[in-house]
Amino acid sequence: MAVIMEGGQTHFYEEIEPFCRWRRTEDIDIVELHLPPGVKKEHIKIQINNNGLLTITGCCPVDQTTSIKFSKETKVAKNCRRNEIRAKFSKGVLYVTMPKTSPLAAAPSVASKGNTSEARDHKADDDTSNISKCASEFHSKFGSLRQRLWRKTVVEGVAAVVVVAAAVVGAVKAYQYFMASPV
Template sequence: MAVNMEGGNTHFYDEIEPFCRWRRMEDIDILELHLPSGLKKEHLKIQINHSGVLTITGGCHVDQTKSIRFMKETKVAKNCKRNEIRAKFSKGVLYVTMPKTSPITAGPSVALKGATSQTRDPKTDEDMRNVANCSSEFYIKFGSLKQRLWRKTVVEGVAAVVVVVAAVLGVVKAYQYFMASPV
């Protein structure tokens, strides 16, 4: 929770982590971001940078002293048609549609020991696509977890500094008290 004080008024910001779900198909990836009620299309901003990181941010006022905001980052697939990414916001769910170029094909197949044919095995190709999808999903989930843990580490670090400063001040005040009192 962040606090912003403007002109004597205190305003609280709740950072939220919206639920998201990926639907991956051969020719398209769809990211569904379930957002809290109160958010409207005008409150959302979607960008993609030159490195292929898609950033979705948004926020809105809950009441006069409280707002919510969020930021979601994800790396798009290498075979994504970046100029054709589209977003639709409907009933609290943001759908980000990312069309792909033709499926990534694996390199030439390597003959296994005892194999007599040089033809490609469709089962192997499917396994290779599954491995690529799993690693992509792992990166997406790990990236989100890494952000949350980093935020948690910063908050814990600041709390630790506050505790240490309070302890040092307490020791200094105790020392001053005992030195000033007659024995």
């Protein structure tokens, strides 16, 4: 949580990393970014630099003194056609579509129907590709969750300890009360 003083008024910013899901195929990559409620298209900024780093940032006001800031950075595929990247925002989800150059145009292959060993090699390549897709999704989902959990403020941690301590003290007092009362 960041605090900024603006003209004598305090403004709070909660910084979050939104949940991100990747969908990858041979010819296209799609990033789904699940944004907090209240975010509008005007609040979102998407940039890509010369090194292929896609940056999605934004800030959304919650009320007069509080806003939510979010940020997500990811590296795009080397064979991505950067000038054809498109974004669509619908029902709280930002879809960034990144078309790729055709793998057939990049590396043509000659295949015959009778060659079963080559068919097996393509199957093995597809299996390896699926495994890497699953691993990528797993790291994307749980990596951002881990980062969000670690970003909790000290105040929230102290508040949780105080609530637990109060519950324990209350339970002890209730036990003492019932044990002291005559049956």
